[in-house]
Amino acid sequence: MGESLVCDICGKLATVHLTQIINNQIQKVDLCEECAQQKGVTDPEGFSLADFMAKNIEATAGPDAVAGSSLVCPSCGCTPRDFKRTGRLGCPECYEAFDSLIKPMLKNMHRGDHHTGKVPHELLHRVGLRKAINRLQDQLAHAVEQEKYEDAARYRDELDQLKSQSQPEPPAR
Amino acid sequence: MTIKPLLDANAELTSGGAPGEPIVMSSRIRLARNLDGRAFPGWAKKAQRREILSACEKAVAQLPQMQNGTVLRLDDLSELERQVLVERHLISRELSQGEPSAGVIISRDQACSIMINEEDHLRIQVLRTGHGFDDIWKVIEAIDNRLETLLDFAFTAQLGYLTACPTNLGTGMRASVMLHLPGLVMANHMEKVIRAVNQMGMVVRGLFGEGSDATGSIFQISNQQTLGESEQEIIARLEHEAIGSIIEQEKNARALLLESKPEKIRDKIGRAYGILQNGHLLSSAEAMSHLSLLRLGIDCGFIAESWRGPIDRLLIEMQPGHIQLAAHESIESDMRDTARARLLREETRRIPPLDFET
Numbered sequence: 001m002g003e004s005l006v007c008d009i010c011g012k013l014a015t016v017h018l019t020q021i022i023n024n025q026i027q028k029v030d031l032c033e034e035c036a037q038q039k040g041v042t043d044p045e046g047f048s049l050a051d052f053m054a055k056n057i058e059a060t061a062g063p064d065a066v067a068g069s070s071l072v073c074p075s076c077g078c079t080p081r082d083f084k085r086t087g088r089l090g091c092p093e094c095y096e097a098f099d100s101l102i103k104p105m106l107k108n109m110h111r112g113d114h115h116t117g118k119v120p121h122e123l124l125h126r127v128g129l130r131k132a133i134n135r136l137q138d139q140l141a142h143a144v145e146q147e148k149y150e151d152a153a154r155y156r157d158e159l160d161q162l163k164s165q166s167q168p169e170p171p172a173r
Numbered sequence: 174m175t176i177k178p179l180l181d182a183n184a185e186l187t188s189g190g191a192p193g194e195p196i197v198m199s200s201r202i203r204l205a206r207n208l209d210g211r212a213f214p215g216w217a218k219k220a221q222r223r224e225i226l227s228a229c230e231k232a233v234a235q236l237p238q239m240q241n242g243t244v245l246r247l248d249d250l251s252e253l254e255r256q257v258l259v260e261r262h263l264i265s266r267e268l269s270q271g272e273p274s275a276g277v278i279i280s281r282d283q284a285c286s287i288m289i290n291e292e293d294h295l296r297i298q299v300l301r302t303g304h305g306f307d308d309i310w311k312v313i314e315a316i317d318n319r320l321e322t323l324l325d326f327a328f329t330a331q332l333g334y335l336t337a338c339p340t341n342l343g344t345g346m347r348a349s350v351m352l353h354l355p356g357l358v359m360a361n362h363m364e365k366v367i368r369a370v371n372q373m374g375m376v377v378r379g380l381f382g383e384g385s386d387a388t389g390s391i392f393q394i395s396n397q398q399t400l401g402e403s404e405q406e407i408i409a410r411l412e413h414e415a416i417g418s419i420i421e422q423e424k425n426a427r428a429l430l431l432e433s434k435p436e437k438i439r440d441k442i443g444r445a446y447g448i449l450q451n452g453h454l455l456s457s458a459e460a461m462s463h464l465s466l467l468r469l470g471i472d473c474g475f476i477a478e479s480w481r482g483p484i485d486r487l488l489i490e491m492q493p494g495h496i497q498l499a500a501h502e503s504i505e506s507d508m509r510d511t512a513r514a515r516l517l518r519e520e521t522r523r524i525p526p527l528d529f530e531t
Contacts, residue, residue, distance in 0.1 A: 075210075076212045076216060078216060082216075086215060087338060088213060088215045088216070088292065088337040088338050089213060089216075089337055089338070089339070090212055090213060090216035091210075091211065091212045091213055091216060092207060092209055092210070092211075092213075092327035092335040093210075095329070095332060095335055102339055105339060106339060106342070106400060109339060109340060109398070109400075110342070110343065110398045110399065110400035110401045111374070111398045111400065111401035111402045112400060112401020112402070113400065113401065114331050114332070114400070114401065115329075115330070115331065115332055115333030115334075115342075115343045115344070115400060115401075116401060116402060116403050116406075117333060117343060117344040117346070117402070117403040117404050117407075118314075118317075118333075118344065118403070118404055119328075119330075120317075120318075120321040120326060120328055122318075122321055122322055123321045123322070123325065123326055123328065124328070126322075126325075127209075127325060
């Protein structure tokens with residue numbers, strides 16, 4: 001007699017057992033008839049376990065991950081419950097807010113957990129420069145407020161130099 | 174009618190591109206990109222979606238690749254027009270489903286389309302007939318590079334391009350090919366192939382992606398994973414581990430069928446030819462499977478190679494949305510079957526009698 005498995009989503013008796021090899025690791029999910037139907041598992045063509053895992057945090061991060069969580073994204077207000085319901089995050093910052101939930105999921109979903117592909121160098125340079133300029137402007141304002149004019153002059157020179165680097169490019173024809 | 178000029182123009186898939194190839198009908202790459210500090214489309218409020226749409230439209234308008242392209246807002250299109258764009262693979266089903274402030278910009282040759290406010294802020298796709306990712310990658314990379322100078326994409330060194338669904342994270346890239354696999358279908362091997370491809374971490378889907386069925390023996394194969402490998406590695410693995418071996422298996426399946434049951438194959442193709450030339454009621458599923466057999470007939474040498482382009486075009490133009498749009502109204506399903514049969518009679522009448530001697 002094999003031991004009976006329970007559904008990873010609702011805890012009822014599981015009758016659908018799925019195995020896929022992702023990233024050379026065997027991934028298994030056990031589901032009851034109803035949850036399997038609902039999640040589209042019975043469609044042999046459209047279904048992929050990775051998609052499924054994205055939408056079912058419990059299956060990867062444990063059943064308490066959503067229920068016991070008080071996490072909320074400070075930027076957009078999205079919660080793990082919203083993520084579970086839709087399978088989508090609220091905004092780019094959610095990745096940082098839900099890091100502890102998403103990290104374990106990525107290993108099951110992808111070939112690795114860090115990016116090795118294309119890097120938008122121009123973008124990173126531009127954004128980095130903008131942040132540096134904002135920081136210097138704050139420092140400059142602060143120095144003026146404190147009447148530290150020598151510091152202020154230094155910040156102003158640095159600021160001028162950074163600004164000259166970030167000339168907006170000529171508009172496209 | 175907003176999309177009429179688009180349909181009348183020469184398009185990559187219907188006439189402009191190089192003629193397709195046996196087995197590999199078309200290849201496509203799409204990139205998912207999002208703006209930093211903005212809610213993803215599914216979470217964004219209406220006003221935010223509007224802002225995103227206009228910011229993205231403005232940036233896309235500056236792309237040299239999109240000059241003289243078509244800018245469409247989905248809100249302005251009828252349901253039928255949306256359906257036609259889906260049938261031509263210019264927009265996804267998800268985009269067509271009617272969320273407000275969704276848009277698409279389609280290049281003049283219709284090889285490139287950029288969707289706005291789909292699942293991600295931007296979905297850039299380049300699609301070409303035949304087989305080959307190298308050129309497609311060059312084109313899409315150039316577009317992406319230019320957009321990167323105009324928009325602040327959400328990107329981190331650790332996770333790459335940030336996407337609404339973690340399954341697209343990293344490269345945000347999905348590369349796919351549309352394969353015509355009648356041999357494997359007739360030999361009942363498709364289930365085995367799908368399972369093997371799934372186990373390699375790739376996906377097999379029907380003609381219209383997620384959840385669609387595979388009438389006409391046409392399947393779409395794509396990478397599943399997007400993080401942890403570079404774009405080139407993903408393409409190479411898809412190419413060598415999946416596509417190459419499926420093509421090989423399809424060729425073997427055809428050779429075996431032609432050797433063991435030549436009459437059966439000729440009979441199927443011959444009947445398809447007869448029905449297309451003489452039928453008066455054709456559902457799209459039936460038309461699809463007959464056209465698929467004519468395509469096989471070309472590969473077998475029964476029909477001249479010059480017919481490949483027209484047959485691939487008919488595979489698109491006989492779909493329900495196209496038939497209705499051509500009839501200038503939404504018509505009942507049986508009227509559609511009549512109109513479809515008429516179109517196919519007219520178009521296939523000029524195909525010379527099949528040459529079974531080769």
